[in-house]
Amino acid sequence: MIEPKSEEQARAAAETPAAASYYERHIFFCLNERKGDEDCCARHGAQEAFDRCKLQIKAAGLSGPGKVRVNKAGCLDRCAAGPVAVVYPEAVWYSYVDNQDIDEIVASHLINGKVVERLLVPAGQGR
């Protein structure tokens, strides 16, 4: 579980040579929006999901160095599973449909490190 740290503690932890990663976890949401009829994550609530995730992480005091970063991304090239998000360093890909899914990704994976199996993108599902 990620414990909330002070900004100073988090920065010190992130700056030590032993730190494996600047952030403990990093989630990227595809927010890609296509013109015309082509489908994209933006048409399936990606912005709202990103906003919800970011607010929850901030409210939990878990945003910042040594903790969790929530980032926007362009097309992640797994559009057929969209809307998608990917969590590093585990490289776990999620497909979500509603607020409940986002809440579960935050509570289970981003805060407690437990992968949400039911939301995993099937291996090999790409564009």
Ligand code: FES
């Ligand atoms: S449009 Fe979201 S993965 Fe391609």
